[in-house]
Amino acid sequence: MATLLVLGFSSGLPFYLTSKTLQAWMTTAKVDLATIGFFSLVTLPYSLKFVWAPLMDRYTPPFLGRRRGWVLITQVLLLLVIAAMSLHDPRTGLKMLAVNAIAIAFFSASQDISLDAYRTDVLETREMGAGAAVFVMGYRIAMITTGALAFFLADRTSWNNVYLLIALLMIIGIAATFVAAEPVLNDAPPKSLAEAVVLPFADFFQRAGVLRALVVLLFIVAYKYSDSLAGSMTTPFLLQAGFSQSEVGAVFLGVGVIATIAGVVVAGAAIGKIGINRSLWIFVVFQGLSNLTYYGLSLSGKNHGFMVSAVITENFGLGLVTGAMTAYLMSMCNKRFTATQFALLSSLMAASRDILVAPAGKIIEGVGWPGFFLITVAMAIPPLILLPFIAPWSSDVPIGAAPHTGETIPARRPQPPLAVRR
Structure with a gap:
């Protein structure tokens, strides 16, 4: 359950970075309201994530397993594209800022797909309520972090530095992915x-x-x-x-x-x-x-x-x-x-x-x-x-x-003893 709390935090961390936080940055940079309004379209990947979700059911990464492998890939890519936001200036490069924001939304939606699948597969039916509660709690904590904390930091440093610092918080989720257990797929x-x-x-x-x-x-x-x-x-x-x-x-x-x-x-x-x-x-x-x-x-x-x-x-x-x-x-x-x-x-x-x-x-x-x-x-x-x-x-x-049994494989499965040679 502690792992689900941290993974929920990882899921919620990018959500405001393409909406409220980005809107605040653009407003302080004197971008006109019409442009800020159109930027709401960068969050479209969240509504279309079912289009590429089958890829994550069909293909298994060569590391960490079918669920954790995709989680790790999306987390690493999120760390990179969130950090890349620190390279932009809304006053001079709105097009590249929009491309970067769309990339955050896409990889964030992809992380949601993989984490929703992981959370579902790792829990048995009676655990689903508690698991969902813990995950949502982590998600809300992340929203507070990128909401209140981001605005607090923006009064003391540049928005570029704020995005760079928030990108580093993705490391918490990456660490949790490595220690999490992998769900067992019997079929x-x-x-x-x-x-x-x-x-x-x-x-x-x-x-x-x-x-x-x-x-x-x-x-x-x-x-x-x-x-x-x-x-x-x-x-x-x-x-x-x-x-x-x-x-x-x-x-x-x-x-x-x-x-x-x-x-x-x-x-x-x-x-x-x-x-x-x-x-x-x-x-x-x-x-x-x-x-x-x-x-x-x-x-x-x-x-x-x-x-x-x-x-x-x-x-x-x-x-x-x-x-x-x-x-x-x-x-x-x-x-x-x-x-x-x-x-x-x-x-x-x-x-x-x-x-x-x-x-x-x-x-x-x-x-x-x-x-x-x-x-x-x-x-x-x-x-x-x-x-x-x-x-x-x-x-x-x-x-x-x-049916949901919640059967998992430990993150580090002990090696079987060597067979005795005769």
Whole structure:
């Protein structure tokens, strides 16, 4: 579990380097806002990672094994491309800066593919909640590092030096990869790239059945939609309610992050005790009801204590559903095709966060803030309707879940004794 914490840190470290941190650097360099806005496109590889994920199921590097080998490759390349950011000046070389940022996003998305596959393969079913919680905790710690710490350092040195220092932090993840155990694959991996593309789909639909598989895909999109819809507009809501940017930032980056970490930790413990299925039921109810705190705040007006309570409650619920959904996705992946299947399923989950929330502003214009937050509460009902068909309360594991034994090979396997010659 300690290894997963460090690997989660490695996964989260590059995330802000192509978004918030880069935007801050460009802003201080007096780059115009239109250009800064277009730079958001450099993160596109995160949404397309399922395209090259089959490569990581098909091919095994000649060192460290099928999962750790790819993790190490992506980590080393990330160290190099993050460090290369220190060679740029946004005022004179925007094109090369964009190319470098795209490279970071690509190798970061590739690291996510390999680490998601590793985490899934190395854990048995009952460990998935705790494993997901520990991994997400490391991820959030990394986001704080590249968020708060990067800005702190930027006030005292150049952004070039900040990127160079952050690149060196990748060494922590590289060290963890060397000491981590390699998952055991008892079945043969795909024998061709065509198999690596086709078989993950065939396996998924065969295990769950075509109709139930479609219900699973719909469930993945719907499960976190209540939180995603509310979360997409909480910042504009709080600012319009009269809170300052400093107040909102301090609460979200302070107690908000802590509440999310606490939520995933509680989720991990609960999944280990009551199983994935019951956790999915309980957590989505809590998440939906947690949005009532924002509904109450929209009626009461500016109230700092109420605002802090709302942020804590909603972020704690976010941690719960994140832990539960991550464990659910892991349980549905076959170890032969984990990289491809997890990348595809997690892309569906991202759709509700990045695409389906688009009408939020129009909804608010039509019904106002109180009505909007009541709608976000109601959005917890669709996944509850689907749950009996894919994760019944009476079972511990979801229907169609793949077997996960958590069998591993130690990082340094002892050599067998030499045979006695006769």
